[in-house]
Amino acid sequence: MSALANTRLPGHGRPLLSLWLGVCLTLAGTTPRLSQAADPGCPSADLFSGKLMTDICWACLFPVRIAGLPIGGGQVPAGAATSAFCGCATGAGFTIGMWEPARIIELTHAPGCSAALGGSRLPMGSRRLIGTEGKSAYDSTDIAFWHYHWYSFPLLILLDLFWDRKCNADGLTDFDILYLSELDPTWNNGELAFFTNPEAAWLANPVAQAACLADATAATAGSPIDSLFWCAGTWGNLYPFTGVQPNLGSDPRETSLAAVRSLAALHRRGMARRTMGNDAVCKAPIDFFVKKSAYKLTMFYPLPETQKAHVIGQSTFTWGESRTIPGPGEHQLYLLWRWSDCCAIYE
Template sequence: MKKRTIRRSVLGGVVAGIISMWSGQAIAAAGCYSSDFIGPKMITDVCWNCVLPIRIAGVPMGGDGYYPEDAAKNPLCICKDGAGLPHPGVTTSMWEPARLVEFQRVPGCSSILNGVRFPFNRTFQGSHGNAEHGGGDKTFMHYHYFAFPLLAILNLFVKQSCNPDGYLDMDMMYMSEIDPTWNNDDMAFFANPEAAAVANPIATTACAADAIASTTGRPIKEMFWCAGSWGTLYPLSGNKVGNWSIVNDTSLLTARVLAALHRRGLAWKTSGKKAMCEGKIHPTLPKQQYKFTSVYPRPETKSAHVMGESTMKWGLARKVPAVGEDLVYMIWRWNDCCNY
């Protein structure tokens, strides 16, 4: 197994510097609200039951039994260290709270960071558009993607050898305001040309099968271009035509964020036998590897939902008019690890 090191994003360091510089001087902006997440809500608004099931040596313990189809099943494992020496271990698998993603109409606003606003102008102002207001019948929102290894932060369950990407604390990893493909569908297409293969009525219609499967709790992993009942993944941009609902639209954008980051090698596969010793680059979205909980404005604290699961099952009353329409989600990922 290759030697693991703690990775910290350059962008995260820049953000930390800005926050330090602005300590006590956060810029207020109309439409920029604080989630008050940094504080007691980091404990109270987390679905702790969602860690389950835990599998040790292939034996599941607790929970509803849902885990990816390709999850590691072998009870024992072997990984090599930096010197090439093998280490036998026990297969340990679980759901871990790994990331936070927030969606904002005000560029630079961060609800997660309690209402801090970074110095971006409103050139690409977001909207929950409809036919009468905003930018027409479409939605556009910016996003901020945070590392949030909560179990590592609390020093619970996770050994460093079972930390696939090395993050040990909260850190901003990506901001859509500096990504030109997020607000431009044409640039998103040229960055992800595989979209041409699924840009047809047949591929779109086929997503109905994924919508049914996702709502019953098992997304079809082979249909990489579908996000179940939420819609189609491509283009990998922040534009969503047709305003279904804020919860549905932000859920689809969450799937697009993960798909884009996997495509760029910035999100890794952590489930399956091949990922037991270290995370693997996986250019398509491993849909079954993830599940989600709403954090703000109304948290899910009893259960999680899978990718593409109908919002009729979990999304009712998850927003608050006016002051709670920029949602925050916690991203859970299945982690197969060789624990030695």
Template sequence: MRRVIIVISLITFLIASTPTPGHALFSMGCPANPATMLMVLTNSIATLYNVLPIKIGAIPIAPFPGAYETKSSWPLPICFCLRPPLFIPFPGMAISHWEPIEGYEVVKIPFCFPALGFDIPITQAVSRGLLAGKEADSLSNGKHQAAFAQVHQLTYEVWRVIRLFMDFVCLTPMGEIDVSYITEVDPFWQNDLLNAILNDPATLLFANPIAQLACMVDAARAALPKVGKPIDILFWCMGSWGSVYPATGHTADEQGYTCGNLAIANKQLYRSLTGKIITTGKPTVTGMCQPYIKPFWKKSQYSWLQLFPVVMGKRMPIGRASITWSYLKNPPVPGKCDHFVWMLYRKRECCAF
């Protein structure tokens, strides 16, 4: 991690020392600088207690009162996995915890990277064009708002950044800080109609009033105090945050821009997970013994924690009503507001040998 900080600082210094005609060092309104990078890193380390509760089977050995938690898929402390080449059941210890796996920058200015401490200066024509985020009236009466932002999906595994528990078998091997996806280069992220026609025809099935009525049930379930969590079978819903369809950078934000911003991050999470490998389940079948492919995400397996511009104390499930968590999470500081960094936590269940 020291090498990453040194390299980024050197790049920033070199850019600052070399004036570029027509451009500033940082894009107008972009808060990214080495201080924001250090803030995000510090906040991610300071909130690592959100890996709790840690359980052996269904028994908590390191509880975290009031934290979002799901039921253990394997209640017993001893688990069994089939191991090649003979595929004989081997015993292990059933361990579960929440691991921070990714960071999500959701920004209104294209190519602005607060978590990495730099941005890529662009012309005003581009920054004011289709790539730029906005918040505008979606209806003529002005009562409803529509938000748009770009998302940078970062591999941000805090354990390996601080070189802690590197030999723990139940940590997903991913690497250090890296950029895994940016939406600025994705034309489908910018345009709902283009995405529905060429990339994601399922939008026609779920982005309609009938499918959205089911999301009311998901919103009610996610809003329950303490035990509230989303309904996994309603995979197209995000609780009180709306729907993942259309899976683009546009969303409604009647609950405020902070909630709308997180909904946009959640859309990118959904896009990155659909049809991909996840890790949860029961031993000797799936999940605890090896990853498996699932056609749709399991919403209850994920939770979010805000790192920037304001750090949250506890992670929360997908779909939780914004009135319980979003207050003062987007301070009206010119040049810094409306840019967010979120940490994604995933429930990890492992049969440790």
């Protein structure tokens, strides 16, 4: 694991050079990969290539809000910081808010396969805690199962783009592995997962489930309902925090539900922080319940979303059904965008 954990882009001061080299090699037909795929069942997403320019929804950065004034089109979440000026322990300044590309979430049926790392098989050693390989272990008409891998991906910092490095809620500055579900026994065991999300017991009733219809409608319109925290819109129920789910739709719907469940699970464990709101401009607080309106996603692989992002729970008929393809579609990468409010301190 240590070799892969140290595989990262160059640090601050050189990323634009690395990106330019990647573009040149791509145009020359020699796109670099972190390692050659060991088998056809683990393809490469070519993450570190010219795709960093062509397959990112750059318009999804907007609006950028400076001192309360939005610049550019797009939607500011309802829970974003409302004050124009701010004061922190380190000084006073004005607020900045924008959509920040922060994480890569990778979903796969094959344990250990990482398309984000060039089609590599992660060296996990003992397979005691690796669980199932996916649908093949179940009746394929009833159950789906996806593993997830979380990677830090602070793209604006990596490319030295307009983002104050002091406005870095978690201090991550490089591409790196953060979490692997294969090593998490709760991800493929609902009984163990229950101890991390016991509220699932009182949410498993017809009234709570019927309320998710409202969230599905609101999410498809672009505004998920944060108070219905147990719902994932048209994707299904956010609980339990496991990779097992009914096989009721397309791969984009299933992987999207697995991705947001992983987000909720990491929030519950304090490994994902809330970066939106008046109380988050100085330091991102721990929030044990995911605030859905603070996030949006774009598919990066196999078929990228480059024009607009989709919110949590938004119907895949508006963005994803055309991205259901055999083979590479068994491995999907999403770029997670989060709304970040920050206090730009006067110097």
